[in-house]
Amino acid sequence: MNGTGDQTNDSYRSIASRSEGLFKDNGSRFIALAFPVESETEIKEIVSSLKKEYHDARHHCYAYRLGYRGDIFRANDDGEPSSSAGRPILGQIDASGLSDILVVVVRYFGGIKLGIPGLIRAYKTSTADAISNARIIEKIASRRFRLSFGYLNMNDVMKTVKEMGLSPCRQEFGMECTMEVPVRLSMADKFLETCSKIEGCTAEEVGTAR
Secondary structure (H helix, E strand, C coil): CCEEEEECCEEEEEECEEEEEEECCCCCCEEEEEECCCCCCHHHHHHHHHHCCCCCCEEEEEEEEEEECCEEEECCCCCCCCCCHHHHHHHHHHHEEEECEECCCCCCCCCCHHHHHHHHHHHHHHHHHHHCCCCCEEEEEEEEEEEEHHHHHHHHHHHHHCCCCCCEEEEEEECCCEEEEEHHHHHCCCCHHCCCCCCCEEEEEEEECC
């Protein structure tokens, strides 16, 4: 997604750190664990770790949403009846308007079947509890650029970076200088336009900085 001025919606909501929730029904315990995440690789590692930590649980159901658009998602029932676990978990994530979040609900079976409505209520309620216990934060989606410029142009580059309130994440200064800087989506076009006016300065996009 390219920056198109101030109309760009580049902010979204997530959680600051791990949080937990709990729901009990007829002897079954549903422990909901919410995590801030930024990649599916990270999610796989967390789910694998929780299956080892809660190895004696009957189910480890989960759902997640990723990215400022929230267009990467999945819901997993882990052996529960279809759509009785993962979808209710994802539904609570969506109802809270969150992304970059994983919620795993660990179920300890109490010996009494709860039925589909009971399971939906349990996974929904435990997830809602975990989210309510989390600190909600605003995240800004951005693009990362590498600037290349001569030493004599450093003042102009640093002035632009300072005026736009940017924070370089990597820089090397010599006769030829480079700097990597994350720029929020809504400011990307203005940033590129400004850099193009600095003599000897080129800007190359090198990735997404979340």
